[in-house]
Amino acid sequence: MSTQQTATILITGATGNIGTELTKILSAQGIPFKAMVRSVEQAKDLAALPGATLVKGDFNDEASLDDALQGVEKAFLLTNSSELAEEQQLRFVAAAKKAGIKHIVKLSQWAADVNSPVRFLRYHAVVEAAIRTSGIAYTFLRPNLFMQGFLGFAGAISLRNKFFAAAGDAAISLIDIRDIAAVAAAALTQSGHENKIYDLTGPEVLTHQQLAAVFSKILDRKILFIDVPEEAMKEALLGVGFPVWQADGLLEDYAHYRLNEASAVTPDVKVVTGKEPRRFEQFVEDYAPLFS
Ligand SMILES: NC(=O)c1ccc[n+]([C@@H]2O[C@H](COP(=O)([O-])OP(=O)(O)OC[C@H]3O[C@@H](n4cnc5c(N)ncnc54)[C@H](OP(=O)(O)O)[C@@H]3O)[C@@H](O)[C@H]2O)c1
Structure with a gap:
């Protein structure tokens, strides 16, 4: 496995949930990286990480993407989920193609499918297809429900x-975002992850x-846990x-969970990182002060 030594990796979504964990891992491993941020002033913690270089960029501004992608070989693509996500990510893929990027590691979602009734799964699949069509090498990370989503209930x-939640008896193999970030770091810094799809889950299946x-x-x-109706x-x-778009999308997600379509456990985290993914018990222990 070869390791990247120069700052030719670009991390988007670097200030978000996964991006924060991913940039910490790269920094701790001594791997230099560029982090694309909308506001350099507001990203002081990120800027302070050894190995980090901040570049200004906005998914809604094509010219800023061209600038951010200069000198980049590999990019981690993540936007927040919104009505704009599909067009933002397609704009990034087009800019990456223009810039001659060699490899995109895209944060997608479990069961991404252009024909899914779940809007998030459709847009992720559309972007995956555009990356494949671009000819750029890809790694698609398709994680299941994030454990850290429960911080919203803190x-x-x-x-x-x-x-x-409108979860019923849904059984879900939810995953800790720290394990997703570890897979992303490996895909960005080691060889052998090109043109692979990783379905990322935790080690167990749990109902609410x-x-x-x-x-x-x-x-x-x-x-x-109080099971509530969708309304x-x-x-x-x-x-x-x-x-509204996001709320309706989350209801679609939960309808998909209630069909037990997100209940399989995969070995992919361990295959890529060599470590077992964290259990939900570990997540609650680590974040316990926030629930107390
Ligand atoms: N939640 C789940 O259970 C789940 C499960 C599977 C997949 N996913 C996927 O995970 C992704 C979200 O990951 P996350 O929770 O790590 O995201 P997040 O915390 O919402 O972070 C979003 C990042 O995108 C940046 N951003 C937003 N708008 C931007 C713009 N116009 N230009 C440049 N950067 C912009 C934000 O930067 P600022 O600091 O500037 O705002 C932030 O760094 C979504 O694609 C979702 O579909 C979620």
Whole structure:
């Protein structure tokens, strides 16, 4: 396995959930990288990481992508999920093709499929297809539900000892984002990951009732999961500021989970990183102060 020694890696989404973990891993491994950010001033923690060079870039601004991609060989592509995500990512792929980028590691989603009833899975599949068509080598990371998504319930769990979702008895092989970041780091810095698709899951399949039992055990108090109808979940999402497009997409995600379409466990994290993915117990232990 060869290791990259010069700053020819570009990380997008570098200030987000996965990007923060990924840039920490690269920095700790002594691998120089460029991080594309919208605001250099607001990314002080990132700028302070050894090996980080910040470049200004916005997925909505083609010229800024051309600038950010100069001298880059490999790129990690991640946007937040929004109505704009598909066009933003397609713009990035076109700019990457123009810049002669050799390899894109794209953060996609479990079960990405152009014919999926889930809008997120459709847009990820459209972008995957564009990368394949571009001829640029690819690695598609298709993670299942993020454990860190439960940090969104930290307030409800700490104050009311409850969390809510339209999850029913869905069994989900959810994954810790630190394991996704470790796979991304390997794909960006080692050879042998070109033109591969990794389906990324945790090591176990859990229903939301079982997640509540883990919370109860680790936090040492009773935490309840309340199964709610879709309408109630949508109202709650809109109430905390989610745009309608995003709230509807999350309901589609949960309908897909209730069909147990996200319940398989894969070996891919261990195959790529050599380490077992983290269990949900580990996630709750590591983030316990936020739930207390
Ligand atoms: N949540 C889940 O369970 C789940 C499961 C599977 C896949 N996914 C996928 O994971 C992805 C989200 O990952 P995440 O949680 O790490 O993302 P995130 O925390 O929302 O981070 C989004 C990043 O994108 C940057 N960004 C936003 N708009 C931008 C723009 N116009 N130009 C340049 N950068 C921009 C943000 O930078 P700023 O600091 O400038 O805002 C931030 O760094 C989505 O594609 C989603 O479909 C999610």
